[in-house]
Every structure is written in structure tokens, then in C-alpha cells.
Amino acid sequence: MATRKSQTLDLAILGTLKEGELHGYELRKRALSLIGQVRSLSYGSLYPALRELTERGYLEVDDRAALGIRRGANPRARIAYSLTSAGKEHLNSLLAESGPKEWEDDSFVVRFALFSQTDLRVRVRILEGRHTRLVERLETIRESLSRGRERMDTWTLELQRHGEEAVEREVRWLNELIDNAKTEEKEMNK
Amino acid sequence: MATRKSQTLDLAILGTLKEGELHGYELRKRALSLIGQVRSLSYGSLYPALRELTERGYLEVDDRAALGIRRGANPRARIAYSLTSAGKEHLNSLLAESGPKEWEDDSFVVRFALFSQTDLRVRVRILEGRHTRLVERLETIRESLSRGRERMDTWTLELQRHGEEAVEREVRWLNELIDNAKTEEKEMNK
């Protein structure tokens, strides 16, 4: 059994499927509207993933259309996938656990898009993790900027400057979100 | 002979090597300072690329250190790579030609970082190409924003909003750069 890696893709699929059963084609579109900004999602990744998640018991297949016959022959069969209860559990544990590379662009965006299904405390943890990561990146950039200053190519410099700005913006954005979340947290504890 | 695809990597390597001979390890660091923001560059990609570029005659190897003996056995051998004249030509043609996917993040960043070696007219073309591409992306985002409005998840919405802003900024940035370039162009024609 081809063991895939990317938990990110699993998350995206399971998270999208949380709101009801879907067939592959539609699933892809929905998932892309979540994560399309930073990731692509080709069928070459999607269908193998769907198959494996089914094998593992996280997904259930309801293929009324293509019952039994002509597997793999008839497109337009509309094979509907839905979460099993094990699948829901798995989704929850994925949402709660902190995987490796949790703060990478891909992973963060997916987790963020699924925030409405995520516990408030976990949300804060994810936001803060991303924050730390970005501040680190900012330091790296600034260091390289001050180190090079005179020696560096004009255009490389300009690129770096622009990159710095973008990261700064995202840090500020995160700050706001973290503030909001913490306020919300306090109000719930009252 | 393993034929690689990515012209982007070729560009990065040749462009970095334009300023003088380097060995792999150092080359990687320099190249990363150019494109590190958007791309990673692992040895698993770098060394095969170096080998192939050498085979194609674009690179020349000057391994004083590891002359003849113990190939592949001795690290620290400091194998220095430098551009051949064919390599310089190839670099120039890569810079001038418009490859497929010219406006992807990766490709654009590399081409931008090498602007000091790029003809002014080509610079403008690249900037404008990138501009069009981003405006398209912006339209897609906006469309999806207005289509969903009420129906869409709060967090997905917020993510999209933030993404929109980032793209808008980059468009403005490009506008400035294009203006500058065009001004420069006119002054040269006087």
C-alpha cells in the first residue's frame, strides 16, 4: 500500500468533507478555494489520497451510480466520499496535534482555513507558532540586509526589501488575530 | 543522461556563476540568498544540475584539488565551477527568452534577481507579464469573494481578504518598478 506522507493534504480533504459528502471533482474545487492561494491540488495527488484514506477506514464510499460494475471505466460515475466516524476522529486529532512543519506556508493555510472546526486554544497555539516562525524569518532577512548593504546587487536588495515588507505585514496581521482570539478566550472564561 | 526540466534552476546557477567561479557549497549559499524567499535548493537538485550543465558544455570544472584521483571519495575537494563561453550565451538566451511558466513565483523571482544582467526592454516585459498575471489572480480572488460573501466560512473569508491585500501590494510595487523602467528607457533613447 503506497504510504503517502503529506498530512496537509489529508487535513484538507477531511476538513472539506466535514460539511458533507462530495465526489472527487467537486471536492477538489472546494479544497482549492480554501488553499488555492498557496497550493495546487492535482488529481494525481487527490485520487491516490482518497483511495488510501478509504483503505484506512477514514472515508466511506457511496457509489450508487457505479455499483459494482465497470470500476475505473466509467467517468461521470460520481463516486461520493464521506467521513466515517473514525475519519472524524482522525480529523480532530490532526487538528489538535502539532505535526512537523506545522508552520510552513502550506500547512498553516490549511489549518487556518479550518479554524471554525478548531478549538480556540489550538487556534491560538497555531497563530503564535506561525508568528514566531515569521519573526525568525524577518530576522534572517534583516541580518542579510545589514550584512550586505553596500556589497549587494541593487535588484537583490530591492527584492529582499519587498519581501521584508510582506513578512512584516503578515506579522501585524497575526498580532491582530492573536489579540482577538485571546480576548475571546478571556470572555469565555468569565 | 538524466534530462532535467526546470530552467529556473539552470538560470539561478548560471546567473550566480556569472560573477566568478564557485564550488557547489558556496554556490548554493549565494543562490539561496537570491531566491531563498520562495524556493529551497537542496543538494539533491544542485549537484545533478551541475553535472548536467557541465555535460552540456555550459560549465567548466577546475578541480585542482582533486586532480584525477579519488573522485567522489574526498569531500572538501572544492570543485570549482565556472561558466564557459557557451554557458554565457546560454544564460543570455535564457534571460531573453520567455520560457513557459515565466510568471510563476519561482521563475519571476530568479529573473528579477538577475535584472542587473538583463536588457532593459526584457526587464519591462518581465515586469509587465508578472503584472498581468497578478491582476488575473486578483480578479479570481475578488470574484470568489463576491460570489461567496454570505455563504462562505469566516476564516476562509479572512484568509482570502488577507491574500487579496498581499497581491494588491505587489501589483502596486510592480507599477512603480514599471514606471521607473519606462522612464529610464525614454532617457536612454534621447
Add this chain to the structure above:
DNA sequence: CCCTGTTATATCGTGACGATATATCGAATT
């Protein structure tokens, strides 16, 4: 009743890269 575009599932080859091995050197640390 074509023709074109969209919906839909599915697979395959391969290129890219993470992980890892190996080894040397310089500079602290003891």
C-alpha cells in the same frame, strides 16, 4: 445534430528533493 466546454474519474512516468552518508578542517574546550 454537431461541436465545444465542462464535468468526472483514473493512471503513469519521472523529476525534484529530503534524508542521509562520509569526511575534512578550524576553533574552542578540556
Add this chain to the structure above:
DNA sequence: AATTCGATATATCGTCACGATATAACAGGG
């Protein structure tokens, strides 16, 4: 002077992700 440790440096291999592509059914405009 011995020893540790991190940085320097080259190299390869297995495998995963995905682009490209095939197939075909359907809707609807002309």
C-alpha cells in the same frame, strides 16, 4: 595535546508528489 563540535563540502538514493494525459458522458448554444 587531545578531543569535541560545528561548519564546510561532495555525493547519492528512494520515493513521493504531480503534470500530463486518456477517456467519456453530458449540457447547451447555434
